[in-house]
Amino acid sequence: MTDRPTAPDPRPPHPAPDATPDLSSRDPDWWRQAVVYQIYPRSFADADGDGLGDLRGITRRLTRLSALGVDALWLSPFYPSELADGGYDVADPRDVDPRLGTLDDFDALVREAHRLGLKVIVDIVPNHTSHQHVWFQEALRAGPGSPARDRYVFRDGRGASGELPPTDWQSVFGGSAWQRVPDGQWYLHLFAAEQPDLNWDHPDVREDFRTTLRFWSDRGVDGFRIDVAHALTKDLEEPLRDLGDHAAGGEAALVDFAPGTHPFYDRDETHEIYRDWRKIFDTYTPPRTAVAEAWVPGARRALYARPDELGQAFNFEYLEAVWDADELRQVITDSLATAQAAGASATWVLSNHDVIRHASRLMLPPGTDTNAWLLSGGKAPAVDPEAGLRRARAATLLMLALPGSAYVYQGEELGLPEVADLPTSVLQDPIWEQTGRVRKGRDGCRVPLPWTTTGPSYGFGANGAWLPQPPSFAAYSVEAQDGVEGSTLELYRTALRLRRKLIDGETLKWAEDTPEGVLQFDRGDGWRCVTNLSAAPVPLPPGEVALTSAPLEDGHLPPDTTAWLTR
Ligand code: GLC
Numbered sequence: 001m002t003d004r005p006t007a008p009d010p011r012p013p014h015p016a017p018d019a020t021p022d023l024s025s026r027d028p029d030w031w032r033q034a035v036v037y038q039i040y041p042r043s044f045a046d047a048d049g050d051g052l053g054d055l056r057g058i059t060r061r062l063t064r065l066s067a068l069g070v071d072a073l074w075l076s077p078f079y080p081s082e083l084a085d086g087g088y089d090v091a092d093p094r095d096v097d098p099r100l101g102t103l104d105d106f107d108a109l110v111r112e113a114h115r116l117g118l119k120v121i122v123d124i125v126p127n128h129t130s131h132q133h134v135w136f137q138e139a140l141r142a143g144p145g146s147p148a149r150d151r152y153v154f155r156d157g158r159g160a161s162g163e164l165p166p167t168d169w170q171s172v173f174g175g176s177a178w179q180r181v182p183d184g185q186w187y188l189h190l191f192a193a194e195q196p197d198l199n200w201d202h203p204d205v206r207e208d209f210r211t212t213l214r215f216w217s218d219r220g221v222d223g224f225r226i227d228v229a230h231a232l233t234k235d236l237e238e239p240l241r242d243l244g245d246h247a248a249g250g251e252a253a254l255v256d257f258a259p260g261t262h263p264f265y266d267r268d269e270t271h272e273i274y275r276d277w278r279k280i281f282d283t284y285t286p287p288r289t290a291v292a293e294a295w296v297p298g299a300r301r302a303l304y305a306r307p308d309e310l311g312q313a314f315n316f317e318y319l320e321a322v323w324d325a326d327e328l329r330q331v332i333t334d335s336l337a338t339a340q341a342a343g344a345s346a347t348w349v350l351s352n353h354d355v356i357r358h359a360s361r362l363m364l365p366p367g368t369d370t371n372a373w374l375l376s377g378g379k380a381p382a383v384d385p386e387a388g389l390r391r392a393r394a395a396t397l398l399m400l401a402l403p404g405s406a407y408v409y410q411g412e413e414l415g416l417p418e419v420a421d422l423p424t425s426v427l428q429d430p431i432w433e434q435t436g437r438v439r440k441g442r443d444g445c446r447v448p449l450p451w452t453t454t455g456p457s458y459g460f461g462a463n464g465a466w467l468p469q470p471p472s473f474a475a476y477s478v479e480a481q482d483g484v485e486g487s488t489l490e491l492y493r494t495a496l497r498l499r500r501k502l503i504d505g506e507t508l509k510w511a512e513d514t515p516e517g518v519l520q521f522d523r524g525d526g527w528r529c530v531t532n533l534s535a536a537p538v539p540l541p542p543g544e545v546a547l548t549s550a551p552l553e554d555g556h557l558p559p560d561t562t563a564w565l566t567r
Contacts, residue, residue, distance in 0.1 A: 033503055038352060041055065043449060082132055090129055120220070126273075139152055217281075306344065317334070383417070397564060429442050447470075495547060532561050537557060
C-alpha cells in the first residue's frame with residue numbers, strides 16, 4: 001500500500017501522460033455497440049514470472065486483442081490489494097499493485113492500447129475499501145465516535161455487552177455482515193471482512209471518488225465499470241432495521257421490497273451519486289463512459305443506465321437465462337425495451353469472473369445446484385466438453401448479433417470450460433472460507449489463460465500459475481487454435497470482423513412462424529441471425545450463409561448451432 005493523504009486531494013499528484021489521444025474515434029457514442037474484452041489481470045499473462053499476471057503481460061499481448069477485433073478492454077482491479085477478494089479489496093484506488101506493475105506500466109498499456117485503436121475501461125470499487133486502506137487503518141486507531149470511523153459504518157453491538165452484531169444483515173459471501181474490532185465496536189462489510197463498507201453520506205467519501213475518476217480519466221482511461229453499483233447508499237437511521245426472513249436472501253430478496261426501500265440495496269439516493277459522476281465524465285472528450293454492475297431487476301437496473309447517470313448497466317438476465325428459445329426471446333425483447341426506454345444501449349454478457357464459464361454452464365440442466373456441481377468436481381452431472389463448447393459457440397454468435405454492446409470474458413474466445421475440479425486446497429475465493437467451506441466459490445473461471453500447448457504454465461508465464469491449470473488447457477491454448485480453421489478463436493475473430501461490417505442501427509426484427517425452438521431475427525439491412533435450440537436440424541431461412549458456429553448438415557441448421565446470413 002502506498003501512503004496518501006487522508007484529506008481528499010484536489011487534483012492527481014501525477015502528471016497526465018502526454019500521448020493518449022489518438023483514439024481512432026472521438027465519437028461520443030463509441031461504446032453503444034462496442035465489444036468489450038474483460039481482462040482479469042492476475043490470470044491473463046505473467047511477464048515477470050512470479051505466477052501472477054501483470055500489466056506488462058497485458059501490454060505485450062495487446063496486438064493479439066486488437067487482431068481479435070474487440071473495441072475495448074475492461075481491466076478488473078490492478079490496484080494495491082492483499083487479494084482477499086481477488087483485488088476487489090482496494091487498498092489504494094490511485095495506484096498499481098507492485099506485483100502487477102507501476103503507474104508507468106499502466107500509462108504504457110494505455111498508450112499501446114490507444115495506438116492500436118482499443119479503448120480502456122477500469123474498474124471502480126466504491127462500495128468498500130480494503131481494510132488495509134489508510135482510512136480504515138486510521139478509523140481503527142481513532143476509536144469509537146471519531147470522525148475517522150464515520151467514513152465507514154461502525155456501530156455498537158447488541159446484547160448485554162455489545163457481543164451481538166448490530167443487525168441480522170448477512171454478507172454476500174456468507175455469515176454476518178458485521179465484524180467486531182478489538183475495542184468492541186462492529187463494522188459493516190457486505191462482502192469479505194477485509195472489505196469494510198464505506199459511508200456514502202460522508203463528504204470525504206464522495207470527494208475522494210471524484211478525485212479517483214479524474215485521476216484515471218486524466219491518464220487517458222476511456223470508461224469505468226462500477227462494482228456493486230447498487231449498494232452504495234444505505235438506510236443508516238437509528239435503529240438499523242433487521243431483515244428477518246430476508247436477511248440471507250441477498251439481492252434475490254430485493255423482489256420482496258417495494259422499490260428503493262431495502263436498507264442497503266438499490267436505494268433511490270444512489271442515483272444522485274451517478275448524476276454527480278456524469279458531470280465529471282462529461283468534462284472529457286469524448287465523455288468517459290460507465291457501466292453499472294447492479295444485480296437488480298430489469299426496470300430498476302435501467303435507472304443506473306440513464307444518459308445522465310452511467311449510460312449502461314450489465315444485463316445479467318441474459319446471462320442467467322437458460323438455453324431455451326422462448327425464454328431467450330423474452331429476455332432479449334425485454335432487455336432491449338428496458339434499455340431503450342432508459343435511453344441506454346443494451347448490454348450482453350455470457351461469462352465474467354464471478355460466474356461459471358458458459359461453455360459449462362449452458363449444459364447444466366435448468367435448476368442445477370451449481371455449488372453442488374462444483375463440489376462434485378464437475379461430475380454430478382457430468383458435462384460433455386464438446387457439447388458444451390458447441391452450445392457456447394452458438395450462444396456467442398447469437399450474442400454478437402444482438403443490438404447493443406457485448407462483454408466478452410478472457411478465455412471464452414478459446415472456448416475454455418469451467419475448471420470445476422480445482423482441489424479445495426488451492427481455493428482463493430473468500431467465499432470458500434467465509435461459508436465454512438460450504439460454497440466452493442468462483443476460482444474455476446479465474447484459472448490463468450493457456451497461451452501455448454506446452455511449458456510450465458502453458459505460456460501464461462515463465463513459471464507456474466497462481467491457480468493450477470488442468471492438462472486439458474493445452475488443447476484450448478492460443479497456440480493450438482491460432483490460424484486453425486473452425487477453432488473457437490478463429491470463430492470469434494471472424495465474427496467480430498463481420499459484426500463490424502454488418503452493424504447497422506440498434507434494433508432487431510424477430511421472424512415470426514419459425515419452427516419451435518428456433519430464434520431468428522434480422523438486424524438492419526441484410527444481417528440475419530438464426531439459432532437452433534431444438535433437438536432436430538431445421539431448414540435454413542433465405543440468405544447467403546456468412547458464418548456458422550458449427551458445420552451445416554445437408555444444408556440444414558443442426559441443433560445448438562447459430563448461423564449468420566446476409567442478403
Ligand atoms: C463484484 C465483483 C466481485 C466482487 C464483489 C465485491 O460483484 O464482480 O468479483 O467479489 O463485487 O467487490
